[in-house]
Amino acid sequence: MEQKERIKRVALYLRKSRNNEGEETEETLAKHRKRLLDIAEKNNWEIKLFQEVGSSMDENRPEYQKMICEIKENLFDAVLSVNLARVTRDDAETPKFMSLLRQEDVLFVTDSERIYDLEIQEDWQALKFTGFVNNWEYENIKAQLRKGKKDSAKLGRWSNGTPPFGYIYNPLEKRVEIDKERAKGVKLAFQLVLDGMGVDNITINLNQLGYRTKRGNLFSGKSIERMIRSEIYKGWIVSNRLKGRNTHQGKIRPKEQWIIVKDAIKPCIIDEETWDIANERLTLRQSLAPRARTETRFIEFD
Structure with missing residues (x-):
């Protein structure tokens, strides 16, 4: 047959x-x-x-x-x-x-x-x-794409998909720009970390002020932590960090394989010194015993 x-x-x-x-x-x-x-x-x-x-x-x-x-x-x-x-x-x-x-x-x-x-x-x-x-x-193809991403980042261009909360994508310039209203939420989150507040209480404050994620969802403690840890807020573009496309569960590559371009985004939402201090304080707070993190603080609402 x-x-x-x-x-x-x-x-x-x-x-x-x-x-x-x-x-x-x-x-x-x-x-x-x-x-x-x-x-x-x-x-x-x-x-x-x-x-x-x-x-x-x-x-x-x-x-x-x-x-x-x-x-x-x-x-x-x-x-x-x-x-x-x-x-x-x-x-x-x-x-x-x-x-x-x-x-x-x-x-x-x-x-x-x-x-x-x-x-x-x-x-x-x-x-x-x-x-x-x-x-x-x-x-x-992957090698060429990685090279293209690095070259784009060096020019301040964005090629990492949807920009995070606080930024918008300008397709004509191929750059990210500050979303002024949402950037206020980012700055508030960083300030509250500097003030010693934990991510769960920061979540409550941002949600009560009406801030929502890029997908329109309520913020969670994890999403606030990702925000504070994200280098983009101090103007860095980091790509090739994860294997696979799942942003939250992808396997992290060795750091030497990351593509890191400093000062790629200007102006940025958070200056580098503030970002560094906020991350240090978040790390310190997370190292405390759970009972030591239970203090609840709120900001005043108009």
């Missing part, structure tokens, strides 16, 4: 890259979708679409994981995608994905209608080599 004749049910996987893998538009995704749907229609394949935005280095993508589960349930004869890099190019995940296809006797089809049968050694080696090239290209 010819390979195409084996295919009746197809998992069609589409992924739009995040900005860290290069800019892509919705138009790009639409073109990929149409190309793959045309292939499926031409061959009378029954399809199920899995579509998401995410990094090909992240194996925890919801649609990807859903597709993997359904492959294991023997629901598909083939996976159809633009290329292997659209599915995965992580050097650990790629062989796992390929092994799953071989184990479940599932073919892999690209947008050029190249069909890989991973039971055939030549196809296995060809796709394995493709995966190696994809990973090599990805590492080069």
Whole structure:
């Protein structure tokens, strides 16, 4: 039986890259979708679409994981995608994905209608080599992006996503600028730390004054601590600090790998001396026994 004749049910996987893998538009995704749907229609394949935005280095993508589960349930004869890099190019995940296809006797089809049968050694080696090239290209892209971030930071430009509370992004200048109203909240938080107040009580004060996070939520003790610890308020831009995109749970890289550019943002909200003292006092307070931190202080409201 010819390979195409084996295919009746197809998992069609589409992924739009995040900005860290290069800019892509919705138009790009639409073109990929149409190309793959045309292939499926031409061959009378029954399809199920899995579509998401995410990094090909992240194996925890919801649609990807859903597709993997359904492959294991023997629901598909083939996976159809633009290329292997659209599915995965992580050097650990790629062989796992390929092994799953071989184990479940599932073919892999690209947008050029190249069909890989991973039971055939030549196809296995060809796709394995493709995966190696994809990973090599990805590492080069990341290196160029890191260099670009450092160069941008040296020019005072912002490339770290949404700026934190107290700053706004100027897309024309590619810089962050002070949000005057929210900056008052930042200055108040730092002053209250200098006055000896703990982050939980600072949270109460800011929330009662009507301040909200960038997402419109109430402040928490953790969000106040992140604010005080963030170097951006003294004008530094720090990037490449975390592995992965989760700001709060990402694994911290060794400090020598961080990209730190001092005095990148001018003017800044907090001067460097105030930032340093506030951080020292916060560290000292956090080292105290819990009972010693229970003093509650409030500012006067008009």
